[in-house]
Amino acid sequence: MDNSENKKTPIRNYGKFGLIEHITDKATPVNPGTYLGVGDDAAVIDAGERFILVSTDLLLEGIHFNLIYTPLKHLGYKAVIRAISDICAMNGIARQLLVALGISTRFTVEQIDELYEGVYLACKKYGVDLAGGDTTSSLTGLTIGVTAIGEAEKESLVKRDGAKPHDLICVTGNFGASYLGLQILERERKLFDKDRTFKPDLAGYEYIIERQLKPELPVQLSGQLKDMGITPTSMIDVSDGLASDLIHVCRLSGTGCRVFYDKIPIDSETRKAAEEFKLDPAIPALNGGEDYEILFTVPLEFAGKLKSIENVRMIGHMTSPEKGYFLVSNDGTEIELKAQGWEKG
Amino acid sequence: MDNSENKKTPIRNYGKFGLIEHITDKATPVNPGTYLGVGDDAAVIDAGERFILVSTDLLLEGIHFNLIYTPLKHLGYKAVIRAISDICAMNGIARQLLVALGISTRFTVEQIDELYEGVYLACKKYGVDLAGGDTTSSLTGLTIGVTAIGEAEKESLVKRDGAKPHDLICVTGNFGASYLGLQILERERKLFDKDRTFKPDLAGYEYIIERQLKPELPVQLSGQLKDMGITPTSMIDVSDGLASDLIHVCRLSGTGCRVFYDKIPIDSETRKAAEEFKLDPAIPALNGGEDYEILFTVPLEFAGKLKSIENVRMIGHMTSPEKGYFLVSNDGTEIELKAQGWEKG
Structure with missing residues (x-):
């Protein structure tokens, strides 16, 4: 980048991950x-x-x-x-x-x-x-x-870049709750802004609001995997959104992916709130962010063992890189997954 | 602190260090x-x-x-x-x-x-x-x-709380330069704010401005001390101001201190700038902050060895705690040293 030409490239041209890559690509550890x-x-x-x-x-x-x-x-x-x-x-x-x-x-x-x-x-x-x-x-x-x-432990560290084509994509918990909790809070805030005597009613949204305001972490996962003798090939926490974070693993691992629409775990309260906002619940689940769940990949051979781990679901599999990143709907239609941009913070 | 009484204690009542102590006093490592x-x-x-x-x-x-x-x-x-x-x-x-x-x-x-x-x-x-x-x-x-x-190395770690009465107080480099560099920059900025055609003239202040904008660290100290076989009893970096940081060591070590006015190392450019601002140079040297020098204490027996270390000066000694924290002027008058408050950031 030649500063002498006084170029003025807006940050949004890079997107969040692009910018991080751009500024850290000179980092050569000594x-x-x-x-x-x-x-x-x-x-x-x-x-x-x-x-x-x-x-x-x-x-x-x-x-x-x-x-x-x-x-x-x-x-x-x-x-x-x-x-x-x-x-x-x-x-x-x-x-x-x-x-x-x-x-x-x-x-x-x-x-x-x-x-x-x-x-x-x-x-x-x-x-x-x-x-x-x-x-x-x-x-x-x-x-x-x-x-x-x-x-x-040196043998248990799992990075983002080790996923292989055909590996199973697994996740803890459920998705979209935190995002919809935030939408409910924002909706009530706007009503309160208009009329200061307005009393926000959050009944029926307790779970998704708690996921937004006071999230918890699936810390038990590490021990569960160890007990089962499963070493994941890659792992990431889902904070930017399931789609973004999965694509991140794919890019670093050099894979593509297929995620199945009806396999994405979504809580009933999340579905109800999504309906109120006239959203397909898969949209907040894939792009909402702040889920604080763990996404990991394991070789296909562990499919049987994984079924017995409480709170873990298999949602798809990795593919060869040229196959891209897609959501597979119930009728088999493939919809491209997108990473979030700069705006997400 | 009972929140139910709706107490509203301003942060300035505690001061920066007081607030840090207050919020971290419940930290009990497990x-x-x-x-x-x-x-x-x-x-x-x-x-x-x-x-x-x-x-x-x-x-x-x-x-x-x-x-x-x-x-x-x-x-x-x-x-x-x-x-x-x-x-x-x-x-x-x-x-x-x-x-x-x-x-x-x-x-x-x-x-x-x-x-x-x-x-x-x-x-x-x-x-x-x-x-x-x-x-x-x-x-x-x-x-x-x-x-x-x-x-x-486990044997070379030096904490803040190990100083003993009679230990020598030693410092690297010199003090007050960064603070006065900032005052010069602020002075020129104000002139520029009044008249946008004004050209700031920073000639003659290069050293103190560089100390403010692009400070360096005395990283050689650790090796010099090791070579001489000197293990300091306490150590701190001087970022909040020489007086504040020394008092910090005293409080944690349970000592008092005496610092000698004419022993505080001050650069000639710092003295010149202090004069322009009608300040005794010891004031920015003691309270300016952002010096990024190291203060450390050593047992009295190392006095001879320390003299041969370039860039290190002995500026005073620790005392028993009841003797308080004082600057000793050239005529022997004792002036109490004060720690900085919240405002310093």
């Missing part, structure tokens, strides 16, 4: 301890006996959360989930957490306490130690920087 | 690998053969940098320095770096390239691998989250 640098969920440090995994995330007010309907305690909880999700995504175990806060003077100490209550709650639930905290003043919104540190 | 959690420059993970150090920092537009006079390349460079400074501050060696960017759509790809040029330059100079990069959109200013990962 330290022998850098086992894995850019391109996966977390950086992997070879610490001799085992791998240390480190991942960092930014949560920005107005982009990742809206304080109008996000209780600070939930926000603190979700910040931890978001960070340690990247460690789970490499089949690792999260151990420590560092939190850096940018806070404007409009915040009170009691509010910061509330945020940290959520941080401590999530740390306790997932066995993670808060090992560093920093605060700085902010001129604008609330900014949260979260760094998760974890570990993995 | 993982055996968490060798050192909150309270030092970096979190320390026991990785078996050696320690892994991890530190994270937030840089926010308008608080930590002003893009009017900060070239993006310098900003990228300084972000790296800021992060790896925390690793040096524990006598460790920085190895990897993760960068998370929050960028508004007003930025172009060329500008992000420029920022990363600085990141790569600093990584190359300090032998650090860029091992992770993430980007997200931002509604407000530019936000940079930087996480540095380093390592230390």
Whole structure:
């Protein structure tokens, strides 16, 4: 890129993943301890006996959360989930957490306490130690920087780039709930904005709202796979959307994929909310994001064993790369899957 | 803190360090690998053969940098320095770096390239691998989250809390330059704001402006101390100001201190600029911040050896805690040292 020509390329021309690839393509590790640098969920440090995994995330007010309907305690909880999700995504175990806060003077100490209550709650639930905290003043919104540190046995680390054609595509949990929870919260907020006496009624949406505000992680997966003697060929956490994250694995592994419409796990509450918004539930399930589930691939031979793992579903299979990325509908029609762009954050 | 009473305590009541202590005092590590959690420059993970150090920092537009006079390349460079400074501050060696960017759509790809040029330059100079990069959109200013990962031999790690009364207080480099560089830049900016045809003249201030915009780190110190067989009793990087950071070591070590006015190393350009702003140069040297030098303490017996280390000066000594924190002027008058408050960021 020649700056002297004063080129002005808008960031949207690259898309989020394109931009990350563009800025990190000059990263050439020189330290022998850098086992894995850019391109996966977390950086992997070879610490001799085992791998240390480190991942960092930014949560920005107005982009990742809206304080109008996000209780600070939930926000603190979700910040931890978001960070340690990247460690789970490499089949690792999260151990420590560092939190850096940018806070404007409009915040009170009691509010910061509330945020940290959520941080401590999530740390306790997932066995993670808060090992560093920093605060700085902010001129604008609330900014949260979260760094998760974890570990993995050398033989159990799973990367994004190891999937092979014919491997089964498996997922934990269900999809689209968090996105639709957010749509419900946004709908009620708009009504409240118009009429301040309006009382939001969230009854019947408890599950999808909880998935949006206080998500949990499928941390049991790592142990379940180990007990079954299954080593996945690739793994990623689904935070940008099932389609985006699957395509990410495909691109890094050099495969295509087929996902079957009727195999995508979707909760009944998600289906009901999708109907209200006149959406095919597969759309939020594929493109919604913030599911904090795990997607992984395994060789075909494990199909039988996988059936017995609770909470895991097989949704499709990898193909050779030239076959592209497609959703297969019930009548066999193939619809191309698309990755999300820059706008998603 | 009882939220039900709806208390509203302003953050400034606590001060920056008070707030950090307040929010992290519930952090009780449960993982055996968490060798050192909150309270030092970096979190320390026991990785078996050696320690892994991890530190994270937030840089926010308008608080930590002003893009009017900060070239993006310098900003990228300084972000790296800021992060790896925390690793040096524990006598460790920085190895990897993760960068998370929050960028508004007003930025172009060329500008992000420029920022990363600085990141790569600093990584190359300090032998650090860029091992992770993430980007997200931002509604407000530019936000940079930087996480540095380093390592230390188990016997060479130095914490903040080991200083003893009578230990010598030693520092690398000189102080106050970065703060005065910033004052010069601010002065010229204000003149430019009044009259857009004004051409800032920065001649004669090159050194102090470079200390502000493109600081370097005294990474050679760790090796020099090792060669001399000196193990410091405590160590910290001076980023919040010499007085603040020294008081921090004193509080954690349970000591008081005496610093001698005429021993504080101050560059001649810093003295000249201080004079222009009608400041005693000791004031920016003690309270300016962003010096990115190292402060450490050693037992008295090493006084002779220390004299031969280039770039290191002895500026005072630790005392018993009840003697407080004081600057000793040339005529023997004692002036109390103060830590900076919340405002400093």
